[in-house]
Amino acid sequence: xxxxxxxxxxxxxxxxxxxxxCARCDAEExxxxxxxxxxxxxxxxxxxxxxxxxxxxxASVVSGVASLSKTLEDGRTQxxxxxxxxxxxxxxxxxxxxxxxxxxxxxxxxxxxxxxFEALIEDTPHVAQRLMELALDELDAARDWMLLLGRKTAxxxxxxxxxxxxxxxxxAATGDAAPTASALLDVPxxxxxxxxxxxxxxxxxxxxxxxxxxxxxxxQVDRRQVTVRDLSRLQQATGDDADGGVWx
Amino acid sequence: xxxxxxxxxxxxxxxxxxxxxCARCDAEExxxxxxxxxxxxxxxxxxxxxxxxxxxxxASVVSGVASLSKTLEDGRTQxxxxxxxxxxxxxxxxxxxxxxxxxxxxxxxxxxxxxxFEALIEDTPHVAQRLMELALDELDAARDWMLLLGRKTAxxxxxxxxxxxxxxxxxAATGDAAPTASALLDVPxxxxxxxxxxxxxxxxxxxxxxxxxxxxxxxQVDRRQVTVRDLSRLQQATGDDADGGVWx
DNA sequence: TCATGGATTTGATCTATATCAAAGCGCACC
DNA sequence: GGTGCGCTTTGATATAGATCAAATCCATGA
Numbered sequence: 030x031x032x033x034x035x036x037x038x039x040x041x042x043x044x045x046x047x048x049x050x051c052a053r054c055d056a057e058e059x060x061x062x063x064x065x066x067x068x069x070x071x072x073x074x075x076x077x078x079x080x081x082x083x084x085x086x087x088a089s090v091v092s093g094v095a096s097l098s099k100t101l102e103d104g105r106t107q108x109x110x111x112x113x114x115x116x117x118x119x120x121x122x123x124x125x126x127x128x129x130x131x132x133x134x135x136x137x138x139x140x141x142x143x144x145x146f147e148a149l150i151e152d153t154p155h156v157a158q159r160l161m162e163l164a165l166d167e168l169d170a171a172r173d174w175m176l177l178l179g180r181k182t183a184x185x186x187x188x189x190x191x192x193x194x195x196x197x198x199x200x201a202a203t204g205d206a207a208p209t210a211s212a213l214l215d216v217p218x219x220x221x222x223x224x225x226x227x228x229x230x231x232x233x234x235x236x237x238x239x240x241x242x243x244x245x246x247x248x249q250v251d252r253r254q255v256t257v258r259d260l261s262r263l264q265q266a267t268g269d270d271a272d273g274g275v276w277x
Numbered sequence: 278x279x280x281x282x283x284x285x286x287x288x289x290x291x292x293x294x295x296x297x298x299c300a301r302c303d304a305e306e307x308x309x310x311x312x313x314x315x316x317x318x319x320x321x322x323x324x325x326x327x328x329x330x331x332x333x334x335x336a337s338v339v340s341g342v343a344s345l346s347k348t349l350e351d352g353r354t355q356x357x358x359x360x361x362x363x364x365x366x367x368x369x370x371x372x373x374x375x376x377x378x379x380x381x382x383x384x385x386x387x388x389x390x391x392x393x394f395e396a397l398i399e400d401t402p403h404v405a406q407r408l409m410e411l412a413l414d415e416l417d418a419a420r421d422w423m424l425l426l427g428r429k430t431a432x433x434x435x436x437x438x439x440x441x442x443x444x445x446x447x448x449a450a451t452g453d454a455a456p457t458a459s460a461l462l463d464v465p466x467x468x469x470x471x472x473x474x475x476x477x478x479x480x481x482x483x484x485x486x487x488x489x490x491x492x493x494x495x496x497q498v499d500r501r502q503v504t505v506r507d508l509s510r511l512q513q514a515t516g517d518d519a520d521g522g523v524w525x
Numbered sequence: 526t527c528a529t530g531g532a533t534t535t536g537a538t539c540t541a542t543a544t545c546a547a548a549g550c551g552c553a554c555c
Numbered sequence: 556g557g558t559g560c561g562c563t564t565t566g567a568t569a570t571a572g573a574t575c576a577a578a579t580c581c582a583t584g585a
Contacts, residue, residue, distance in 0.1 A: 099424045101516045107427040109420040120413055122406065128420060157405060158370065164412045165368055171419035172357040172376060176347045178426035179355040179476030183542070220563065228427030230543055235564055252551085252563070268349045431572065468533065481572055483534055500533070500581085 058153060065145040071095075071132035078118070078130040086140040087119025093136035094217045097128045098225065108226040109174075110167065113197055119143070121150060121160050134217050178228045181268055186227040187237040188266035191216075191247065195257055213256050241266070306401060313393040319343075319380035326366070326378040334388040335367025341384035342465045345376045346473065356474040357422075358415065361445055367391070369398060369408050382465050426476045429516055434475040435485040436514035439464075439495065443505055461504050489514070 068091070071077055077095055078084070090112050097110035109128055112118060118138070120126060150157050177189055191214065198215060199208035216223075220231040220238075227234065238255075241247045246263050248256045257263055316339070319325055325343055326332070338360050345358035357376055360366060366386070368374060398405050425437055439462065446463060447456035464471075468479040468486075475482065486503075489495045494511050496504045505511055 097420070099420065100518060101424070101428060102518045103516070105428045105516075107424045109423045121409060123413065127417065151402075154399075154402060154405070157402070157409070161369060161405070161409050161412065164409065164416060165371060168412060168416050168419060169375065171416060171423060172345070172347065175357045175419060175422055175426055176349070176355045178423055180349060180353045219561095231563080232544080232565085233542060235562095236542095239564075268351070268353075270348060270350045467531095478573055479533080480535085480574080483532095484572090487534075 058149070058156075061145075061149055062141065065142045067140050069138050069140050071136045071138070073132055073134050073136075075132045075136075076129065077132055077136070077138070078126060080127050080129050081125050083124055084119065084126065084143055086143050087117070087121075087146050088138040088140040090114050090116045090118070091137040091139050094133040095136050095138075096131055096133045096222070096226070098131060099128045106225055107178075107228060108222070109171070111226060114201065117160075117163050119146075121147060121157070133222055183227075183229055183233050183237050184240060184266060185268040186229060187223075187234065187241060188246075188263055189269070190223065190227060191241075191255065191257065192263055192267050195260065195263075208260065212260075213250070213254060216253050216255060306397070306404075309393075309397055310389065313390045315388050317386050317388050319384045319386070321380055321382050321384075323380045323384075324377065325380055325384070325386070326374060328375050328377050329373050331372055332367065332374065332391055334391050335365070335369075335394050336386040336388040338362050338364045338366070339385040339387050342381040343384050343386075344379055344381045344470070344474070346379060347376045354473055355426075355476060356470070357419070359474060362449065365408075365411050367394075369395060369405070381470055431475075431477055431481050431485050432488060432514060433516040434477060435471075435482065435489060436494075436511055437517070438471065438475060439489075439503065439505065440511055440515050443508065443511075456508065460508075461498065461502060464501050464503060 069088075071093075080099075092114055095112040095116075095118070096108050097112070098106050098108045100106045111133075112130075118130060150160065177186055181189065194214055194216065195208055195212060199205065199212065218226070220234045223229075224231040224234045238247070238249065241263075242249055244262075246257070246259050246266065248258055250256060317336075319341075328347075340362055343360040343364075343366070344356050345360070346354050346356045348354045359381075360378075366378060398408065425434055429437065442462055442464065443456055443460060447453065447460065466474070468482045471477075472479040472482045486495070486497065489511075490497055492510075494505070494507050494514065496506055498504060
C-alpha cells in the first residue's frame with residue numbers, strides 16, 4: 030500500500046480541511062494537529078469502533094470505505110452511514126457512539142487523539158464551525174436515506190445508491206458535484222453490504238443490478254465495477270424530485 | 278389558547294435552554310435574545326417552511342407538534358423528523374432546508390430572526406456548542422429511525438413509536454427519561470401521519486394498533502389517546518437491543 | 526336530533542420483496 | 556493449473572404489508 034500522505038497544508042485527510050478548503054488554519058494550529066496525529070490501518074471486516082465504547086480518537090478516512098451500522102436484538106442490521114475518503118469519524122463533545130464502525134474495505138484512517146483535538150476546538154471557533162457543517166451534512170444525508178428506506182422501491186434504492194457513488198467519485202475526481210457523462214464506477218462493497226445499506230436482501234440487490242443492466246442503464250464490468258451507460262435515466266430511476274435532492 | 282409564556286430565565290421555549298438548562302446565558306445575552314423574539318402560531322396542516330425557501334427565522338416549538346418531511350417525484354412522502362415542544366427548528370449557518378416543515382397539530386413557535394440570532398452565536402461559544410449538541414441529538418434520532426425504516430416490522434415500528442412518545446412525554450412531565458409504570462399517552466397525529474412517519478400505510482398502522490390492543494399491551498381510550506398497560510412488553514416489542522438504544 | 530364528512534377500522538385480495546434453494550463464477554491458495 | 560470457498564446470480568415459493576373496498580365511528584354544525 031502507498032505510504033499515507035503526511036499531514037500538511039495539502040493533506041486531503043485533515044478533518045478540518047476535508048470536503049472544502051479551510052483557508053483559516055494558521056501554521057500554529059497545523060503544527061498542533063500534527064503532534065496528535067497518527068495513521069492507523071484496518072483490514073476489510075475489522076471493527077474500528079464498537080457501540081458504547083469510549084471514543085479514544087476522532088479520525089478522517091484517508092483511503093478505503095468504512096460503515097456505521099446498528100443492530101436489532103435478533104441480529105438484523107442496518108447501515109446508517111457510509112464513510113468514504115475524506116469523511117470524518119467522531120462526535121465533538123461526546124464520549125461514546127451508539128453504532129458500530131466497521132472497515133468495509135481495507136481502510137487507512139488519520140486519527141487524532143480526542144482530548145487534545147477537543148482542546149484545539151475550544152480555542153478555534155472556525156474549526157468548531159466546520160465540524161458543525163459536517164454534522165449538518167451528515168444530518169442531510171441521513172434524512173435522504175430515511176426517505177429512501179421508508180418509501181423507495183428496490184429499483185429506486187439501487188439507482189439512488191449508484192447515483193450517489195457516481196456523484197461522490199466524480200466530486201473526488203473533479204471537484205464538480207454534477208457529472209454529466211457516462212462513467213466507470215467503483216462499487217466498493219459486496220452485495221450483502223449494499224443490501225444492509227439499502228434495507229434490502231442481497232438477492233434483491235443482485236436482481237435489481239441485473240434489471241438495470243437489462244434496461245441498458247448500466248453495464249457490469251465485474252463484481253465491483255459498473256459503467257453508467259445512461260446517467261439521466263439512472264437519475265430518473267431514483268424517484269427523486271428533479272429539483273432539490275441533497276445530491277443535486 | 279393560553280397566552281404564550283414570556284421569554285425569561287424560565288422560558289421553556291428558549292432554544293438555548295431547551296432540553297437541558299443552559300446555566301451560562303448571562304443577563305445581557307438574554308436581553309439580546311428578547312429583542313429578536315416573536316411568537317407565531319400555525320393551524321394544523323399549515324406549512325411552516327417550504328423546502329428551498331430562504332430561512333427567515335430559527336425557532337423553538339412552544340406547544341403542538343410539527344413535522345419535517347420529504348417527497349418523491351410521484352408524491353410519496355416520508356416524515357424525516359418530528360418536532361415536539363422544546364425542539365428546535367433551524368440550521369446554524371445554512372440559508373435553506375431541503376425538507377418541508379408542517380404543523381401537524383396547532384403549533385406555537387417562539388421565533389428568532391435568523392441574522393441577529395446567528396450574530397449572537399458568533400459571540401457566544403457556549404450557545405454554538407449547545408446547537409452542536411442539538412444537531413448531534415437529531416443525528417442520533419435520525420439514525421435510530423433509519424434502523425426502524427430499513428429493518429423493523431410494522432408491529433415493531435408501532436411499538437417503537439409508542440415507546441418514543443412515552444419516553445418523551447414522561448421526560449417532559451418528570452425530567453426522567455425512563456418511565457417505569459403504565460401511563461396514559463397522547464398520540465398527537467392521525468393514522469395517516471403516523472404512517473408517513475413510520476414508512477407504512479394508514480391501514481397497517483390501524484391494524485397494528487388493534488393487534489397491540491388485542492395482545493393486552495395497550496388500550497385505546499380514543500383516537501388520540503392510548504394507555505400503555507404493559508410497558509416492558511411494549512419495549513420488548515420494539516425489537517431493540519435491550520442495552521443501548523438511543524432512547525435508553 | 527339528524528345529516529355530513531373526515532378519520533378509523535376491518536375485510537379481501539394483490540404484489541413486491543423476502544426466503545429458501547441451487548447453480549455459476551472467479552480469485553486465492555495450494 | 557486445479558481445487559475450494561466466498562460471492563453472486565437465478566429460480567421457485569412464501570409472506571408481510573400494500574391496495575382496493577366497505578362499514579363504522581364520531582365531531583361538527585344545521
